[in-house]
Every structure is written in structure tokens, then in C-alpha cells.
Amino acid sequence: QSLVDVTAGDDGAIDVEASTSLPATGGQNDQRAVSASVSATIGSVDLLNSLAPGIASVLAVSVARAPNYTVVATGIPGGAAVLGDDPIVNVSIAGQNVATLEAGDVEEETLVGLTLGDLIDGLDPLLAPLQPIVRLSIPVTKTVAPDGTSASVDAALLRIEILPPAAVGATEPLAEVLNQLLAALGLDLTQPLGFIELAPLSASVVAPVGGITCGGPTNNPVELQKVNSGPAIPGSSFDYTIAVGNVGTCTLTNVRVNDVLSGPAGTTILSTEPAGATITPAAPPALFNIAFPDVGPIAPNGRVTLRIRVQVPANATVGSRYTDFVTVAADCDGRTVTREFTLTEPAVEAPGSGPCAINGSTKSASHVEVFRGEQFAYFVNLYNSGGQPCTGTTITDALDPRVTFVSCSDGCTANGRTLTFNVGTLAPGQSITFRIIVQVNPDATGTLPNTARADTNETGPVDLTTPGPNITGRSILAPNDPAATPDRIRGLVRTGFDSMWGLAAALGLAALALRRVRREATAL
Numbered sequence: 393q394s395l396v397d398v399t400a401g402d403d404g405a406i407d408v409e410a411s412t413s414l415p416a417t418g419g420q421n422d423q424r425a426v427s428a429s430v431s432a433t434i435g436s437v438d439l440l441n442s443l444a445p446g447i448a449s450v451l452a453v454s455v456a457r458a459p460n461y462t463v464v465a466t467g468i469p470g471g472a473a474v475l476g477d478d479p480i481v482n483v484s485i486a487g488q489n490v491a492t493l494e495a496g497d498v499e500e501e502t503l504v505g506l507t508l509g510d511l512i513d514g515l516d517p518l519l520a521p522l523q524p525i526v527r528l529s530i531p532v533t534k535t536v537a538p539d540g541t542s543a544s545v546d547a548a549l550l551r552i553e554i555l556p557p558a559a560v561g562a563t564e565p566l567a568e569v570l571n572q573l574l575a576a577l578g579l580d581l582t583q584p585l586g587f588i589e590l591a592p593l594s595a596s597v598v599a600p601v602g603g604i605t606c607g608g609p610t611n612n613p614v615e616l617q618k619v620n621s622g623p624a625i626p627g628s629s630f631d632y633t634i635a636v637g638n639v640g641t642c643t644l645t646n647v648r649v650n651d652v653l654s655g656p657a658g659t660t661i662l663s664t665e666p667a668g669a670t671i672t673p674a675a676p677p678a679l680f681n682i683a684f685p686d687v688g689p690i691a692p693n694g695r696v697t698l699r700i701r702v703q704v705p706a707n708a709t710v711g712s713r714y715t716d717f718v719t720v721a722a723d724c725d726g727r728t729v730t731r732e733f734t735l736t737e738p739a740v741e742a743p744g745s746g747p748c749a750i751n752g753s754t755k756s757a758s759h760v761e762v763f764r765g766e767q768f769a770y771f772v773n774l775y776n777s778g779g780q781p782c783t784g785t786t787i788t789d790a791l792d793p794r795v796t797f798v799s800c801s802d803g804c805t806a807n808g809r810t811l812t813f814n815v816g817t818l819a820p821g822q823s824i825t826f827r828i829i830v831q832v833n834p835d836a837t838g839t840l841p842n843t844a845r846a847d848t849n850e851t852g853p854v855d856l857t858t859p860g861p862n863i864t865g866r867s868i869l870a871p872n873d874p875a876a877t878p879d880r881i882r883g884l885v886r887t888g889f890d891s892m893w894g895l896a897a898a899l900g901l902a903a904l905a906l907r908r909v910r911r912e913a914t915a916l
Contacts, residue, residue: 425471425869426599429736431460432479432549432591453550456480456492457711457739459532459593463543464871467599470859471540471760473871477739478532479549485526493550495532527553527584540760544596553584603761603868613640615695615869616720616731617758622775622823622875623741624655624714627706629662630738631825635758635769636687636720637695639867644722644729647688649698654678655714656740658705665699665801688722695758695767697801697827708740741877743821748782748850750774750818753875755844755856761868762840762861767798767831772844772856774815775823775875784849785815787826792860794836798829818848823875836863 437453461476478495491499532547615637621630634651638644652674653659659679661671670683687696702714719732758769772789776782791797791809800806804813804826813826832840840860847853861870 425464425466425871426597426604427462427464428595428597429460429462429476430545430593430595431476431736432458432593434458434549434591437549437590451552452484452487453590454482454484455549455711456482457741459547459549459591460713460736460739461545461547461593461595462736462871463545463595463597465537465543465597465599466540466760466868467601467603468540468761468864468866468868469538469862471603471868471870472536472538472543472597472599473873474534474536474543474545475871475873476545478547479530481530481550483528483550491528493528493530495530495547497530499528527555529553531589539601540599541601542596542598544594546592546594548589548593549591551587551589553587555584603866612729612731613638613642613692613724614644614720614722614729614731615639615867616718616733617869618716618718618733618735619756619771619825619872620714620716620735620737620874621773621825622738622752623877624702624704624708624738625741625743625821626704626708626710627743628819628821628823629701629703630823632700632702632716632735633771633825633827634698634700634718635695636690636698636722637767637867638690638692639763639766640724641692642724643688643692644690644724645688646686647690647696647720647722649684649687649718649720651680651682651684651700652678652717653680653682653700653702653714654716655702656705656708656712658707659714660703660705662701662703663699664701669700690722693766693831695769695829697769697829699801699825699827704740710740710742712740714738714740735872737872738874743779744777744877745779747778747780748776748818748820748848749778749878750776750782750785750846750848750851750854752777752878753823753846753854753856754873755842755858756873757840757842757858757860757870759861759868760870761864761866762832763865763867764832764834764836764863766867767829768861770828770830770842770844770858770860771873772813772826772828772846773823773873773875774818774826774846776818776820777875777877779820780850781820782818782848782850783816785818785846786848787813787815787844787846789813789828789842789844791828791830792840792842794833794838794863795830795840796833798831800829801827804828832863838863 434455457477457480459479463474465472480494482492483490493499529551531551534545536543617635619633624630634649654677661680672681674681682700684698690696716735721728721730753775754773756771762768772787789811797806800811802813804811839862842860843855843857845853845855
């Protein structure tokens, strides 16, 4: 009998993948970031099959949201991040639903009512129930260096620990006998007998202090960035924002942007900004080609932003994911310069419930580092994670005096240095990115933090803050930071046992426990 059976995710493949890249995130002197991505696409896992009579699998795991991470480092303070989704799994033991786990959860009541008493007929009154012998958790460890030189993630879909009775405080007579037996085998009764981790995955990146520089100031003046406003909620919409900047000395003309979107079938494009983009079906598995014929000219130090609003189909599968590939080509002093960027966001999440809620909204800046005279963007990602509409929604934003206002989206109004967005109604699950373009003043120094205040008729005001970019002599793009609902692979399974005795004892305890569960199920 196989100990582990793994079934594929929605795409028909079983994947634990890693990729590392040096993205062409150009800037003045063509500054770049190093990134690594890792993901596990698994639909379900059956563990310890046919260990106990009459039970197909000891432990069954169905994946509600698969893990997906990207780690980024630039070598610039504040320029490192761990992005992506932590896993969510549903766990059953011996056919009984046990728990839904997210990162940080620990479940020790996995075999509720488990006793060994009725394994020996007539001794039930003498033997008290044993404590749980299985601990379930989702381990996720993320580290980000404040100086931007490194970032890492180490995670697994699920960690299963087999505990000796002493590890959970059991002192009943049978537990004492088992404790003595395990101690005689040389096992540490204060620690788990062993563990199994499903779909372990990790990634790490390191960048040199001061950043990664490739080429001279005229190598490629195009900066290209793609961000999403929030998660994809079935039946609602989210925004993609594309930002194209010019950090060179030429004027970019004939600026063509082409976007290829992949994701759940039934997705539609509600609108583009500017209007007039050409939307055509794409070759499968992609959904659409979205072409903006010319968004230029873009003067030196200038920046333009584009929007694609996406409607998620009501029947989109939770855990499925959108992928977006964007390219830009422009003319610069008689030569063609290009950039490309891939964003594997957002994932489809289940709709929320309850009243309007905007506390998952975020505020971010397009850059972690800017130079004087450069234009950059602030993004306000407003997201209603509740199950009811938000009405009377507004956003106000007071700009730092060290920047000059250039433009804003969605018909915002400016009164001095204060900007106001009159949003109106934000539907359940809907997220929108509001954009503000500013220019760094010639004499500015330090960092450029910014706070936006979002408010609705149903909630109190929520302040959304970003530390903003550092003012230096370089241009470094920031990682994607959407709103959210409040480089090595070690295989599909990672295990650790104190010894072969530990493995044997762990499996023996599990088999005894499941005989009890099976007998209870038969009696019912």
C-alpha cells in the first residue's frame, strides 16, 4: 500500500515549482531586483493509506488555497519583501472532518473523543481517555532584511506531528505504560515522535548592499510595473494597474502596451483606462489580448498609469489564479526599447460575509527609491471584504510638501495639497486601485511617507499608510502590495523521526487510535 497519494490541482498537474529571475525592472542606471518564486499546485493528499482496517486513508487533506510565494530583494533599505498566499487546507481523519487550517493555526483536538479504553473489553471504567496524539499546523516562516538585501520563506502545505502521551500531559494508567515503553526505546517524551510535512517549499534571495546595477543611464530608460488591487472574489471585480515610466534623457514616443490575461473561464474585461484599448480573444490557455496602441509621449522623468478592470465569474473556483503578462515597446532617439513583466496575481478567494469592511485595504508607493525630479505613483487599494455594499465611500489624501502634484485617477479633486476621491458604492468583494502621480521636488531629501483616509457610511475611518520611497540618486520599483482579506525544493513530503523506533511507535499509536475511530463509526 502506498503511504502517500497526491492528486492534481485544477490544471491537471501536480506541481512544486521554483523559479529565479533578475527582472528587467529598469531605472536610472538600470537598477534591478532579484526575485524567486515557488508554488505548490495540489488538489488533495491521502496519507497513510490502509494503515487501519476498513479505513481508506488515515488523513485526507483537500486544498482550499495552494501556497504561492515570491521573494524579492533589491539591496536598498525597504526593498525586500515576501509576497503571495499562505495555504488553507481542510483536514479529515479516518473520514471525519477535523478542521480548516490557515497559517499560524495549531489543531490538537484532531481525534475528538479518542480513547483506547474499549480496545480491551470490560476495562473502560479503569482507563480514562487519552489526550490527542496528532498535532496539525501550517508552518510558514518569512524573513525580510530591513536593509533590503535578503528575503526568504520556508513553508509547507501541512505539518503533522505524532505526539507521545506525555507530550500532551496524559497521566492515565495506559498512558504511563506507553510512556515507559517509549522511554525505554530512548525517545524524548517531551518532543513529538516525528513529523510529516506535505509539499514543503522554500525560496530565498540575496542582493548586494546598495543595489544591483546593470549598464549605464541610457541602457534602457523604460520602467514597467504591474499591480493588482486585491483578491479575485467570484462575482465581483478587481483592477490591474500598469505603470510605465521614463528614467532616461530621451522622450519616449509610440509607446505600445500589450497585456495578455489568463485565468478562470468566464472572466470578462469591464473597462480599460484610457478607453479605446483593443480587446481580442487570446490563444488558450490565455483569455484576452489587451492592446493600448500609444500611451505616449512620456517625457524624461515622466510616468503614465493604465487600468484594466476585470470581472471575476461567479463560478470561479476558489484557489484558482490569474496570471498577467505585459510588454511595452517605445521609441527612444530612433531606437526601440522594450520591457516585459509577469504578475501571478490575484488568487480567487471565497466571498466574504457580514457588513461592509475596508480594513484589508492598503496604501503603497510605486518605488522604494526615487531621484529628485522623478515622477512616481501612490496606490490606494480599496477593498470591501464584507458581504454587504459600502456606501458613501470617500478617500482623502494630504500630500507631502516635498512633492508636486501631477495627476490623479477617478475624477479626484484637489484642494491645495489635499486630494479627495468620491467613490460612492463599493460592492461586496470589489477592489479598486486609485492612483496619484507626484513629482519629487528638486531640493527634497529623506523619505516620502503618505497616509490616505478611507471612510464609508457603514464603517469608521480607516487610515492607510505607506512609508514611501527614499530620495536618492536612483529609481527602484517596489513590490506589488495589493489589498488582502484580514529557491530550493525538498519534494512533496518532508519527514523527521527521532529514530526508527519513533516511526514505529508513531504508526502504532495511530493504528490503535484509528481502530477506535473505526469501531465508533461502525456502532453509529
